[in-house]
Amino acid sequence: MANEASVPLPHVQGPLSGYRVLDLADEKGQLCARLLGELGADVIKVEAREGDPTRHNGPFFRGDEGPDTSIYWWAMNAGKRSVTCELRLEPGRELFRELVLKSDILIETARPGHMASLGLGYESLAALNPGLIMLSITNFGQSGPYRDLEATDIVASALGGHMYLNGDMEKGPVRTTAPQAYAQVNAQAGVGAMIALYARGVNDGRGQYVDVSMQEAMANAMDNTQQTWDIRGINPIRPGIRRNNAGQYGARYLFEASDGWLTALQVGGLIGPGADRIIDWLAESGEARGLDSPAWRAKLTSLQPLSDSDRDYVEETLNAFCKTRKKDDLVREAQARAAGWAPVLSPHEIVENGHLADREFWIRVQHEDLGESFIYPGAPFRLEATPWQQRGRAPHVGEHNHDVYGGLLGKDDAELRRLRARMVI
């Protein structure tokens, strides 16, 4: 193939340069593997011969569904190598074991017991490679009453407790449209992988098994509501445009500007110790509606809850003030007055955001196969000595078979032809 070896870009300076990761993961582990790659690890995506099923996850480039046009695939698998390997056939499993021998971390997301049924459970693989770290990321973990249950993002968000906190009392709970159970379990599994990797270094090269639960990852995204239940026996409300305050409606934190929405926190907003700064601002603009009187100031800066009618009056005042101004102008002025406001940004506003531009956050990734390049998110963390690096576009199905099976495993062309003929790769 003409494009072979155009990805991934080399990354010898990365802190994980020299480590190898085998990625058998679905939505629960692909981002985790990608992050390890961007820190320098050689990540090999192992796909079935027909290609990984997530290649058919939408959205698609220009709406055209196909194995190489999934935006999902691009986002989660950028910078990896891809090999095909038929794990349903014994010669495929044999080939996979050879890869395991050359690897440090294996990330898989199959149903509990499935890998063992293929003879690829942790015990068997660790017998071959005692240094192997095996991450099994599943819906609910490797054992327990829900072990075999089905879950997608919304199910883990629900059973993990996180979704209970979001939405409003009338319409019920709501999920974040960008899947957060997947984002959370990937990121938290990454921490588990890094701990195991470090542990290996101080334990004579011994690897271990890491059992990760998506439900638990969401349980870790419940803010202080679990402690509020533990200590006070109170469940939260779903607060809509307000905040939840131990089961009561707290201050409103979302306001509408002339060109969108912004968040003005209780702290730094019109209620609380910092209220004077905002009251001054309203007064200077002639829009305080009397809130600059000493009595109102005393009321607003104290930490005593306001009566419903007082609160409505204050919020109406702030909302009217915001309605006639642009959100970026409001946020800039609020921050100049030491109030921690922020605009509600959409994806395209994030891409056009001046602060991220100042930081030179965005990266242009070449898709030479399409003759185009696209903007991708840049460094999620900036390590000064061993920098993060984007590694190029996502691979085509089996794009690196020759590279990996030839280069890494030393198979000659005749052997590769044989594996192809036997439908192993």
Added chain:
Amino acid sequence: MSEPDEMQWKKPFEGLRVADFAWVGVGPTVSKYLADQGAEVIRIESSTYPEALRRVPPFVNDQPGLDNSGYYANFNSSKLGMTVNLKHPRGPELVKRLIRECDVVTESFTPGTMARFGLDYASLSEGRDDLVMISMPLYGQTGRWSSYMGYGHVLQAAAGYNHLTGWADEPPIGTGIAYTDFLVPHFAAIALIAALDHRRRTGQGQFIDFGQMEAAVHGLGTAILDWTANGHEQTRMGNRDPEAAPHGCYRCKDGRYIVLACFTEKQWDGFKAALGRPDWCDLERMRRRWQRLNEQKEIDRHIQAWIEDVTLDPAHPEPDDPDDSPDTPKVERLTTEQLMMHFQKFGVPCGIVNSPEAMRSDPQIAHRQHYWMLEHPTMGLRSYDGPAFRLSGTPSELTKAAPLLGGDNEYVYRELVGLSEEEFVELLADGAFE
């Protein structure tokens, strides 16, 4: 897999000492990962300017108190607590002496704050090249917003989560929590441990500039690329999903909610069977997923009606219908739990929306022993979140409850900073530890 190893394992971060200036949610979550794996993490706080979370509820017995917040406690298991007044003439020097005995410094103040006290990376790494330091403010060390204030509750807005959470054509309500505080620390921990592993192998430390907003952008799934490659702006769509139908959240008779999703035709077939194949499921326009995506309003209405019908509220059992003849078969009604298992039996991804209360009795969470019960000197026995992962050789271990404010001052100042007893008492009396 989980049976005890014959080999003795060393806790990975045993022997590492962390000077932890980070506060609120993000930084303490990062250092908690290290503390629960053997590092000696010292929370460096001040009683003059107490850590914000010590002042935030829930408080035991509703009594506000710096050693009484469950919010603070949950982020700070397995750590030590010390206090210092950096505005005391000797404060910065004492801290520098402590950092000389540390391997890692974590902080999340507005950029420039550490430098004001001579505690920036350049100063701290003078004469040594093995110090690892991570700074984790909202917006990073540079750029026009670097001095901006805020918390996770507003960062979720700037990072796109409000825009993507809520009902279509309604306000961008976001999650009900300080969401990014519970997402970005995991990214920071990955970076920090990667830097530590590099240091373990090479002896080289480094500075990590972590901007919470930038990590948060990586949690947006396909939203960014869908814009940059397709020019398509994703937006909030309630409980729908652009790829699945049905996909939603439905109210059961007992007032609880249940979610279900059908991404594949197999799941749809299972769903139809679970409902007993009502006629509407077999309409031509329901045949394929891409067709069903256009029929979600109707699908949701059918599902909601069916669930209302089949579920029961054990607290308010319905009286028998007097018109029923004794021969009419009784409709078998399901509890919300039974409904979830009913769908699961047919292979449909389905789950109850668990409240915090329900999480404590969820059989799987109980089986996994997710919550750790730890005894705190003033708060008593309280629940703490454990990690989502179980390591077979070196499991994370929450070794003790959160530290008292300055609870370990004597150990830190005497043993690590190396103060004599006289100096310690003198500085104590002079307010240096406040």
